[in-house]
Amino acid sequence: MAHHLLILGGTTEARALAAALASGPDVAPAAARAAAPAAARLRVTSSLAGRVAEPRLPAGEVRIGGFGGPDGLAAWLRAEAVDAVVDATHPFAAAMSHNAALAAAATGVPLLALRRPGWTAVDGDRWHRVDSLDAAAALLPALGRRVFLTSGRQGIRAFAHLDGLHFLARSVDAPEPPMPASTEVLLDRGPFTLDGERAVLRAHRIDVVVTKDSGGAATAPKLAAARELGLPVVVVERPPVPSGIPVAEDVPAALDWLTARGLALR
């Protein structure tokens, strides 16, 4: 019987992992492929929260919506005979990662966290690292008046009380109130380019940028653009991975982990 892998998704890496596993020919030696087609060996289900109206869908089976907390996820893992879980959610999706750790412990299903590394400041960066969106909001008035807010649709409420500042808030779908009185919404989704980000900062006369430490290349150009223009950036630190959960920093490392459990051929 095929093994069953659950990928908790919503990220570039989750889609890349699902694609790598769906396209067995790219990852498996020819002889092994001939003997056992990837689809026959491994069933892959990707799970999305359902937050985005038109999500980019990963390859393979997809389910959408919450599981109903750790107990709901544990029940799903049992009912669907899941052999392993890769938590490839966004580094800031802390509730889902916590639930996955609890469900894995309850069911004994092996769990891996796939987390791209955070960003590192380089010469010329004027970063202010803070531990929460609330701390970012507290710091902002001392840093600027026109804010490029890239912390996502759900994060904007932390800034809602900052009436004296103007916000350019970029998100995939439109944010909902509460939000700051002076907010201009920019609907867009990465990957972004340095030219594009420079143009946004200039056109909107931005003097401070707020970002989560999401890591990855797709949204990093705003950091380079801010560096070029000498702008301060408030960087919100990511929450920790639940203790005891192994971490892979990229898709090849996740494939190694799966291979070691007999779930993917390399």
Ligand code: NAP
């Ligand atoms: P969260 O706060 O950690 O999770 C809240 C609840 O949403 C979870 O308890 C779970 O509901 C459900 N959920 C989250 N991810 C899910 C998934 N992949 N599949 C099924 N249910 C999921 O999550 P979030 O920060 O709102 O992020 C939601 C999704 O957006 C995630 O898939 C994440 O990868 C993606 N995303 C998040 C960010 C960010 O900055 N947070 C950025 C880009 C993409 P139940 O308890 O009912 O199971």
